[in-house]
Amino acid sequence: MQVSGGDLQRLRQLNSLSSIRALRSARGPLTLTELAAETGLSRGSIVDVITDLHERGWIAEVEPTTGGMGRPAKRYRFRADAGHVLGIDIGVNKVLAMVTDLAGRTVASGRIAVDQRTPRHDRLEAVSRAVEAALVAAGLTPLDLWGVAAGSTGVVDREGLVTRVQALPDWAGVDLLGHIGQRLPCPITIENDSKLAALAEQRLGVAAGVRDLVYLHVGRRPGAALIINGQLHHGFSGATGEVGLMEITGWRAMAGYLETSPAAGDAAPDAAAGLVFGAARGGDADALAAVEAYAHHLALGTAAMVLTLDPELVVLGGGFSRSADVLLPALRRALEPHCLRVPEIRPSTLGEECVALGAACLALDRVDERFFSPEGSISRPAAPQRLA
Amino acid sequence: MQVSGGDLQRLRQLNSLSSIRALRSARGPLTLTELAAETGLSRGSIVDVITDLHERGWIAEVEPTTGGMGRPAKRYRFRADAGHVLGIDIGVNKVLAMVTDLAGRTVASGRIAVDQRTPRHDRLEAVSRAVEAALVAAGLTPLDLWGVAAGSTGVVDREGLVTRVQALPDWAGVDLLGHIGQRLPCPITIENDSKLAALAEQRLGVAAGVRDLVYLHVGRRPGAALIINGQLHHGFSGATGEVGLMEITGWRAMAGYLETSPAAGDAAPDAAAGLVFGAARGGDADALAAVEAYAHHLALGTAAMVLTLDPELVVLGGGFSRSADVLLPALRRALEPHCLRVPEIRPSTLGEECVALGAACLALDRVDERFFSPEGSISRPAAPQRLA
DNA sequence: CGTACATAATCAGGAGTCCATCAATAGTGA
DNA sequence: TCACTATTGATGGACTCCTGATTATGTACG
Numbered sequence: 001m002q003v004s005g006g007d008l009q010r011l012r013q014l015n016s017l018s019s020i021r022a023l024r025s026a027r028g029p030l031t032l033t034e035l036a037a038e039t040g041l042s043r044g045s046i047v048d049v050i051t052d053l054h055e056r057g058w059i060a061e062v063e064p065t066t067g068g069m070g071r072p073a074k075r076y077r078f079r080a081d082a083g084h085v086l087g088i089d090i091g092v093n094k095v096l097a098m099v100t101d102l103a104g105r106t107v108a109s110g111r112i113a114v115d116q117r118t119p120r121h122d123r124l125e126a127v128s129r130a131v132e133a134a135l136v137a138a139g140l141t142p143l144d145l146w147g148v149a150a151g152s153t154g155v156v157d158r159e160g161l162v163t164r165v166q167a168l169p170d171w172a173g174v175d176l177l178g179h180i181g182q183r184l185p186c187p188i189t190i191e192n193d194s195k196l197a198a199l200a201e202q203r204l205g206v207a208a209g210v211r212d213l214v215y216l217h218v219g220r221r222p223g224a225a226l227i228i229n230g231q232l233h234h235g236f237s238g239a240t241g242e243v244g245l246m247e248i249t250g251w252r253a254m255a256g257y258l259e260t261s262p263a264a265g266d267a268a269p270d271a272a273a274g275l276v277f278g279a280a281r282g283g284d285a286d287a288l289a290a291v292e293a294y295a296h297h298l299a300l301g302t303a304a305m306v307l308t309l310d311p312e313l314v315v316l317g318g319g320f321s322r323s324a325d326v327l328l329p330a331l332r333r334a335l336e337p338h339c340l341r342v343p344e345i346r347p348s349t350l351g352e353e354c355v356a357l358g359a360a361c362l363a364l365d366r367v368d369e370r371f372f373s374p375e376g377s378i379s380r381p382a383a384p385q386r387l388a
Numbered sequence: 389m390q391v392s393g394g395d396l397q398r399l400r401q402l403n404s405l406s407s408i409r410a411l412r413s414a415r416g417p418l419t420l421t422e423l424a425a426e427t428g429l430s431r432g433s434i435v436d437v438i439t440d441l442h443e444r445g446w447i448a449e450v451e452p453t454t455g456g457m458g459r460p461a462k463r464y465r466f467r468a469d470a471g472h473v474l475g476i477d478i479g480v481n482k483v484l485a486m487v488t489d490l491a492g493r494t495v496a497s498g499r500i501a502v503d504q505r506t507p508r509h510d511r512l513e514a515v516s517r518a519v520e521a522a523l524v525a526a527g528l529t530p531l532d533l534w535g536v537a538a539g540s541t542g543v544v545d546r547e548g549l550v551t552r553v554q555a556l557p558d559w560a561g562v563d564l565l566g567h568i569g570q571r572l573p574c575p576i577t578i579e580n581d582s583k584l585a586a587l588a589e590q591r592l593g594v595a596a597g598v599r600d601l602v603y604l605h606v607g608r609r610p611g612a613a614l615i616i617n618g619q620l621h622h623g624f625s626g627a628t629g630e631v632g633l634m635e636i637t638g639w640r641a642m643a644g645y646l647e648t649s650p651a652a653g654d655a656a657p658d659a660a661a662g663l664v665f666g667a668a669r670g671g672d673a674d675a676l677a678a679v680e681a682y683a684h685h686l687a688l689g690t691a692a693m694v695l696t697l698d699p700e701l702v703v704l705g706g707g708f709s710r711s712a713d714v715l716l717p718a719l720r721r722a723l724e725p726h727c728l729r730v731p732e733i734r735p736s737t738l739g740e741e742c743v744a745l746g747a748a749c750l751a752l753d754r755v756d757e758r759f760f761s762p763e764g765s766i767s768r769p770a771a772p773q774r775l776a
Numbered sequence: 777c778g779t780a781c782a783t784a785a786t787c788a789g790g791a792g793t794c795c796a797t798c799a800a801t802a803g804t805g806a
Numbered sequence: 807t808c809a810c811t812a813t814t815g816a817t818g819g820a821c822t823c824c825t826g827a828t829t830a831t832g833t834a835c836g
Contacts, residue, residue, distance in 0.1 A: 007429075007794055008821045011399045015822090033784075041395075042824050047785080070783025071831040155728075164728070212624060226696070228616050235698025236600060239728050243695045246726050248636055248688070300636070304692035307630045308614070310623025338634050340543075340552070340627050374762075395823055396792045403793090421813075430795050435815085458812025459802045 012049070015041060019049050020058060020372060023078040024103070029062040031073035050076060057082060080105065084140055085367060086184070087360030088150035089193065089353075090127055090176070092116050092167050097130040098356040099138040102146075104204065104364055108137035109356070120170045124179050131183065142184045147363035150176055151193035151355045153221075157238045160190035164239075167221055187366055192238065194317075196358030197348070198225035199232050201315050203361045205350045212311040214241075214343075216302060218327065219318035220270065222251050224305060232362070243301040250297035257297075261290035277323035291330050299334030306339055317348035400437070403429060407437050408446060408760060411466040412491070417450045419461035438464060445470060468493065472528060473755060474572070475747030476538035477581065478515055478564070480504050480555050485518040486744040487526040490534075492592065492752060496525035497744070508558045512567050519571065530572045535751035535758075538564055539581035539743045541609075545626045548578035552627070555609055575754055580626065582705075584746030585736070586613035587620050589703050591749045593738045600699040602629075602731075604690060606715065607706035608658065610639050612693060620750070631689040638685035645685075649678035665711030679718050687722030694727055705736035 022038040023030055030038070036046045053059045060079045064072035080103035089096040093116070098109040110133030112126040127150075135142065152174075154165035160177035176190045198215030201207045207215075211230045217223035224241030226233040233240055244251030255273065258264065263279040263286040264272035279287035302314065316324055316331070324347030335342045350357060369375070410426040411418055418426070424434045441447045448467045452460035468491035477484040481504070486497040498521025500514040515538075523530065540562075542553030548565035564578045586603030589595045595603075599618045605611035612629030614621040621628050632639030643661065646652065651667040651674040652660035667675035690702065704712055704719070712735030723730045738745060757763070 008399070008823095011396070011793090011822065031784085043785085044787090044825085045823055048822080066832080068783080069781080069833060071785075071833095073784055228621065229619070231617070233616065233697070236700040236731070237698055237729055239695075240698045241696060242698070242728065243692060245695055245728060246688075246691055300634075303634055304631060305696045307633055308628065308693045308696045309621070310625055310628045310630070312624040340630065340633060341625055343624070396794095399822090400793065419813085431814090432796085432816090433794050436793080454803075456812085457804060457810080459814070461813055 012052075014374060015039065015045065015049050016053055017372065017374065019046065019053065020078060023059060023076060024372075029075040029077040031075050033073060035076075078103075083146040083367070084138065084144055085360055085363035086131065086134065086145050086148045087196075087356045087358070087363060088127060088131065088148065088180070089196075089355035089359060090123065090150060090152045091193065091355065092153065094352075095123070095126040095130045096353065096356045097127070097134040098353065098360055099134045099140065099145075100360040100364070102364065102367065104360060106357075106360075108134050108139075109353075110134035110137060116168065120168075120174060123168075123171075124174070127180070128183060131180075142186075145184055145186045147187050147189075147367045148180060148184050149189040149191060149196070149359040149362040149366070150180060151191055151196040151359050152176060153193055155237070155239045155242075156190050156192045158234070160188070162190075163237075187363075187370070189362055189366060191232070191234075191359070191362060192223075192225070193355045194223040194241065195225040195232055195234070196362060197317050197350075197354040198227055198315065198358070199361050200350055200354045200358030201317065201348055202227050202230075204357060205315075205354070206346045206348060207313055207315050210313045212309060213313040213315055214302070214305050214309065214311045215315045215317055216298070217318035218298065218316060218320040220255050220273070222254070222298070222301075223318070224301070226305070226309065226311075228309065241305065243304045246301070246304070249301035249304065251301050254294050254297035257290045257293040261286055263287035263290060273320055274323070277320070277326050280326045281323075291326055292334075295327065295330035295334045299331055299338065302331070303335055303338035306335070306343060310341075311343055314343050314345045315348055316345060317350075317354065321347045400440075402762060403427065403433065403437050404441055405760065405762065407434065407441065408466065411447060411464060412760075417463040417465040419463050421461060423464070466491070471534040471755070472526065472532055473748055473751035474519065474522065474533050474536045475584075475744045475749070475751060476515060476519065476536065476568075477584075477741075477743035477747060478511065478538060478540045479581065479743065480541065482740075483511070483514040483518045484741065484744045485515070485522040486741065486748055487522045487528065487533075488748040488752070490752065490755070492748060494745075494748075496522050496527075497741075498522035498525060504556065508556075508562060511556075511559075512562070515567070516571060519568075530574075533572055533574045535575050535577075535755045536568060536572050537577040537579060537584070537747040537751040537754070538568060539579055539584040539747050540564060541581055543625070543627045543630075544578050544580045546622070548576070550578075551625075575758070577750055577754060579620070579622075579747070579750060580611075580613070581743045582611040582629065583613040583620055583622070584750060585705050585738075585742040586615055586703065586746070587749050588738055588742045588746035589705065589736055590615050590618075592745060593703075593742070594734045594736060595701055595703050598701045600697060601701040601703055602690070602693050602697065602699045603703045603705055604686070605706035606686065606704060606708040608643050608661070610642070610686070610689075611706070612689070614693070614697065614699075616697065629693065631692045634689070634692070637689035637692065639689050642682050642685035645678045645681040649674055651675035651678060661708055662711070665708070665714050668714045669711070679714055680722075683715065683718035683722045686719055687726065690719070691723055691726035694723070694731060698729075699731055702731050702733045703736055704733060705738075705742065709735045 018039040032046050036043045059076045062075040080101040083102050084099050087098045095112045099107045110130040112130045114126050153167045154162045157163050162174050165171040180188050194217045207213050213227045215225040258276045259269045259272040261276050263276045263284050267275050276287045276290050280291045406427040420434050424431045447464045450463045468489040471490050472487050475486045483500045487495045498518040500518045502514050541555045542550045545551050550562050553559040568576050582605045595601050601615045603613040646664045647657045647660040649664050651664045651672050655663050664675045664678050668679045
């Protein structure tokens with residue numbers, strides 16, 4: 001939107017950008033003719049632009065195909081391996097660092113188990129070691145990273161400070177930006193974990209391409225996140241999707257219906273829900289009642305968000321979403337009386353790596369803003385110069 | 389974002405755009421030197437661009453100022469009168485059509501009183517006559533309009549169809565797009581009235597420049613609208629801000645606390661609220677209790693939206709906002725127990741023209757997209773050619 | 777094996793836009 | 807009337823893009 005004209009170099013820069021965009025979003029490599037058609041530029045100009053991009057290391061040539069009529073065309077692809085980003089999930093039970101290339105493909109990862117009682121210092125230490133391991137596995141140094149994003153439980157404000165945490169006793173106020181920034185000299189973003197999971201689902205998962213969605217994290221600690229107009233909605237102080245704080249939704253205690261159900265027997269709290277969902281699947285009356293009660297309260301908070309935003313889709317993520325076959329129909333039934341139109345509800349597909357994946361997506365978004373947007377400066381690439 | 393390179397004309401187009409943007413957002417007229425500084429272009433290029441725009445009728449020259457040192461500079465301004473848009477408020481009690489220029493200044497308006505029982509056909513007829521009157525007053529013909537937007541009660545879907553109305557018995561399903569389009573040959577947008585009021589407040593009113601806000605329409609029929617990331621949030625089916633549909637908020641009946649309060653005496657329902665707010669202002673216990681009860685329920689729905697979105701601001705509009713001195717503190721108190729952070733709350737400032745003004749803003753946004761955005765085509769202006 | 781055909785790459789000429797520079801112009805103030 | 811100041815106007819050079827013609831490199835077929 002804010003494109004601000006300029007001189008001839010600027011025009012060349014814009015055309016380089018269209019070419020890179022075309023190559024990035026294309027399925028496979030493209031010929032010069034295809035690129036000309038895609039960008040609307042003439043053939044001669046495309047040749048100029050592409051040779052320039054090739055020299056600067058942004059794109060690579062691919063073997064031409066044989067067997068067609070006429071002279072085989074040179075083919076070019078975007079060099080997704082020209083740079084890498086790091087996505088970090090700082091969870092309650094694990095720390096997962098994941099290196100991806102510029103196309104978002106996972107290259108390597110490092111994972112360290114922790115638990116709810118791991119003290120702050122040790123958890124931060126685990127972050128450093130997981131990052132280290134992922135970098136070693138990918139054969140990269142911190143200097144090769146173009147961006148980093150990390151997800152943490154709790155409310156994360158605009159400055160990257162964790163302001164409010166329930167799951168971890170000593171985690172509030174932790175300066176993740178500072179801790180990670182000490183080790184990695186590149187742009188860093190900190191974000192709430194549910195928000196990153198939502199982003200991952202919208203980019204790579206079950207909500208691919210959906211512009212407005214509500215992500216529900218169903219688990220022992222419920223959460224929610226919003227994607228509005230294709231973008232993560234952060235909110236003024238980072239506290240979006242916190243409808244669970246309203247007492248009348250009953251979100252704070254609703255997991256108790258599952259954990260204290262007779263169907264759970266005397267299983268440990270973190271195993272109870274799975275048992276109850278299993279029993280409900282088998283038709284157990286107690287279990288069905290517990291799921292019904294849980295869904296009733298989940299629906300109260302969900303309805304508040306759905307009625308507010310009128311989203312296209314609701315995505316069910318988090319631990320309990322493994323039992324979506326039981327939970328999803330119950331939730332839909334419980335939503336009916338509240339909503340004008342109950343949106344489609346889909347269970348998450350990305351599994352337990354979704355937060356780290358979402359973090360990588362966010363880091364890639366920042367890279368896009370810096371290098372691949374008209375406001376950015378592909379003409380003066382900071383990192384890729386080192387390719388040459 | 390989607391700027392797609394191109395040839396030399398394209399560059400000129402982008403530079404024309406920056407110049408027009410600079411002139412539009414400037415306080416007064418600008419000299420060529422100021423324009424060069426603003427756009428980053430060289431002096432010579434600015435001369436080219438500006439003479440071109442001048443010939444095409446987009447800008448006008450103003451008298452040079454005398455009294456300064458050196459040769460007096462030519463000064464140019466954007467011709468806000470190069471085009472006009474129309475904003476229409478199709479309300480329960482009135483139809484208001486308002487002609488504004490491209491800067492959003494009201495040029496003329498037409499207004500026709502109706503009431504809740506006016507049948508559909510007559511209300512549509514009133515729309516036509518109000519538009520006619522506004523155009524006559526402005527000295528324009530339908531061909532001079534570059535865009536129209538109209539606001540109606542009820543849920544408005546993406547196709548401009550009014551799908552769900554409570555206030556007007558026979559209004560559901562009305563084809564406003566068709567009715568207006570028959571008379572006015574230009575792009576037309578239909579939108580919900582509260583949404584337009586919210587937009588007006590964000591552009592011209594008390595929320596100027598705020599990116600995320602919740603607009604509360606407090607009146608006999610409550611409503612809400614959202615502005616997210618600086619843009620009106622329409623939602624998948626147009627039904628955003630409908631938290632009042634949740635029974636537990638009590639929005640459907642909360643106006644009853646005011647209308648049936650002993651402090652209202654036996655005033656007519658539409659006058660009761662004003663009396664009660666007045667009595668509350670004077671300290672009457674019954675009235676205070678009624679306001680408290682009203683605010684309690686208003687806060688339930690508001691909290692749902694605030695917790696979902698974490699907006700920077702809540703704007704209080706609609707009829708009851710005239711009593712914001714009483715209602716606003718009560719609402720803030722009632723929100724406290726629900727919210728992490730109670731956002732700032734401000735009463736609306738635009739008065740009863742706000743829906744029509746918001747409609748004009750929306751129509752202007754569409755004009756901006758068509759003419760003044762990189763995706764648009766200022767190079768091939770449809771309407772302004774007729775200036776010459 | 778050689779020729780016809782199809783597609784791609786390359787090159788040259790021409791046009792449009794922007795920039796830097798310098799002289800000319802129109803005011804002010806002594 | 808004469809300096810001083812800031813703007814205007816004009817010229818040449820550099821860059822990018824487009825068009826059209828020419829050359830290169832593969833397949834198909836007699």
